[in-house]
Amino acid sequence: MAMAFYAISGIDICGAVEKSISEKNRKDWIEWVYAQQVVPSWDVNSEEKPDGASWGAFGFRGSPSSGRPFNPNQTTAEFWHHDTSHMAMTYTALLTLVILGDDLSRVNREAIIQALKHCQTESGSFIASVDGAESDMRFLFAACAISYILNDFRGVNTDRAVTYILKSRTYENAHGGSTYCAVASLALLGQLHVIDEFRLELIGWLLKRQQDDGGFAGRPGKVSDTCYSFWVGASLEILGAYQFSDSQANRKFLETTVSSRGGFSKHADANPDPLHSYMGLAGLSIAKEPGLEPLWPQLNITLRALNHLKNGTKWWTMSQ
Amino acid sequence: MDFETVFSDVLPIPLDEGPNPISPIAYPAEYSQAMDYFRACARANEKSQRVLDLTAAIIELNPAHYTVWKVRQECLIALNADMRQELEYATEVGLEHHKNYQVWHHREVVVTQIGYDEAVIKKELGYIHAQFKIDSKNYHAWSYRQWLVKYFNYWSEELKEVDGLIELDCRNNSAWNHRYYYFTNRPEGFSDDDLKSEITFSLAHVRKTPNNESPWNYLRGISKKASPASGIVDSLVNDVKNLIQENEFIVHGASFLLDIVESRIAQEADESKKSVDSQYAKKLCNDLMKYDIIRLKFWTYRLSLLS
Incomplete structure (x- = not known):
């Protein structure tokens, strides 16, 4: 699912969704994503949760790996052990559907929102999945993004989430990736003001990730890496401070990581991969590279797709 | 592992990708076969030695499958397995896959099952130390270490x-x-x-x-x-002021001083002290603009905030 998102959102940043994805593929791929939805065994909108059933599993799986028969249209399904959603996969599945132009009408919003509630820990972060209790900033961000896409924040306890984010702040911001997740989460929650006190210091820290070669590194003492052009660049953009970085120098660095086989790699001498190819494009888009679709860094999708989310999907257009 | 013999009573469940998947993956035959049996066992919620062995076989082929790790943990608990021995297994996998989220998380689950045991904690710290010898900036190893010492207050x-x-x-x-x-x-x-x-x-x-x-x-x-x-x-x-004067210009030092002096200005009531600090802060900005070109626009902005 994540691979699909990198590929399809990458195509979107290049402005080529209509041109390079055939109508048949577009429709089939929407079906494939829906077939990965983990649905409850009961109708959540009209029935009480049966005894023994659990809320935590709902959302999207990363692949059909649990062995469920392919069915993009089912609204309920018998409970299967270990057929569970994953926070990051629900996030990328929803974005992929939006980019492909779907209206999200087959998404079981109530089940997903209840699952989010179930997955928030006491400390305020989120577990990735009921099948694997890793919890950290990545999944808190995914929960905020899912809530935003579905236009429903009942699944996130904002106070607890903000407390977790502020507590996770070390004397510095430790890691470009987790800083993005924290800053974007606060933006999606409408809580960016809680960092006002150290906003300037945070901006300074992010800007210092830019190295002499023009690229961004994730932490002090590390070398530049393509993906931090997005993680750090997007954080700066959300904080309204991207203009303070040297985007020309960053572009020069990114040019060195473009592979002759297509795509981007982590460093000049590494092999290209889908994640870095996508992040390289996303980083260039934030730098307003001509010819690329502008990005909304809070969700990591193009403004084109964001516009479709707000004007062409069920949960934003229905009267609440 | 001879899957067909060991799981002769199990009907394997194949992967159903549908007619036109977005990013189909060409799985090797051995992995596909192991996963077909794994799906069937997970579906039946079977917790047994043979499923435990099956998870090890799959992890060898794909250590990033989190459901497989989860099932492994359930089997270990159900079988009342030797968790100290399981740590040895996690070490074996972990020394091959230093940055795999699942195997680091697995240690956390296993160590939590064992509970406080100083010998185990020391051994874990030793394992982390061994990982530092390979990569002393391994984010996973550091996160695990922070969790471990705080959890056991050690x-x-x-x-x-x-x-x-x-x-x-x-x-x-x-x-x-x-x-x-x-x-x-x-x-x-x-x-x-x-x-x-x-x-x-x-x-x-x-x-x-x-x-x-x-x-x-x-x-x-x-x-x-x-x-x-x-x-x-x-x-x-x-x-730090003295240090900066003694040396050639130090960007990190000047930027550190600028932040501290700025917050001192904000708290200071005495106007003359304030003005001295303010002059100094402006000088720092000007120096940073000269020596830290890549962030020129930021230091220019910081200077503008001072006037």
């Missing part, structure tokens, strides 16, 4: 470990980070005396490698822990 080896790692590589930011984690999380807390000796420690490093960002960031962090009446920050400002 702090006795931490300072020695970070001292050693900073000695080995003073640019190891993770080690500096952990130093801060140690002082701000251990039950004894962080006294003004601790602060003073940590300032001395950092300044010594700053003198050796002025352009190393890590001790500067560390100083930034610990200086916020000073009690306002102690005068520690004022004396630190003077030390």
